[in-house]
Amino acid sequence: MSAMPVAAAKTPVVLLHGWGMHGGVWADLAARLGEYFEVLAPDLPGHGTAPPVEPYALDTLVDCVAAGAPPACVVAGWSLGGQLALRWAHRHPQQVRRLILIGTTPRFVSAADWPHGIAAAVLDRFAAELTEDAAKTLRRFLLLETRGDAQSRAVARQLDAALGARPLPGRDVLTHTLSWLQTTDLRALLPDIVQPALILHGDRDQITPAGAGPYLASRLGQARLEVIPGAAHAPFLSEPQQVSRLMTDFCH
Secondary structure (H helix, E strand, O other), X not given: OOOOOOOOOOEEEEEEOOOOOOHHHHHHHHHHHOOOEEEEOOOOOOOOOOOOOOOOOHHHHHHHHHHOOOOOEEEEEEOHXXXXXXXXXXXXXXXXXXXXXXXXXXXXXXXXXXXXXXXXXXXXXXXXXXXXXXXXXXXXXXXXXHOOOOOHHHHHHHHHHHHOOOOOOOXXXXXXXXXXXXXXXXXXXXXXXXXXXXXXXXXXXXXXXXXXXHHHHHHOOEEEEEEXXXXXXXXXXXXXXXXHHHHHHHXX
């Protein structure tokens, strides 16, 4: 009798969420990808049900997530999660086989030499409001993420529902991670990141303006840019079928 064929193991794909959110925001996309991949959507330390790490620093958080992930995986990050994915690929290049960057930028805040960011005053205002009402501030940020999207109302409802599904991060965690958005600049690291990368960027993104996508594509060693028409900062919610197809094709 011939031996039964052994099913090939599914490639692990780790999904990293954005500021103030948790892994549940990926639920629809994870379900679509689950047919082809082993999908992991962890809560980042200090978010959802995951305890914070000490010291609460960007690289400490990256190392914590990497330690809990498979030894070889595809890493997909959205917004702040995209910056974490870039740091992960740089710090643990043997672990990260491919990168998928959704609404990602190497630097959130605009500067004289960086026209593809948002005004520092916008994030400064969110930082000031955090001290008064963290939940209200997060919901205001979510509305900014949907601004201009052809599906803005539907995306806003999905983000609001996801936000309320798990515990909100504490004010200290929100303050720390928002400060990363205000100060992190990964441009110098990009030429050293050699993994194949797929960059997915909405052409109406107000958080990471559209110019950040081509910049990443031009600086990373092996990158492909796909612009999602009509999408703002969360194209995986507004155009889930297109995003899941692009991700699946890229990983295969």
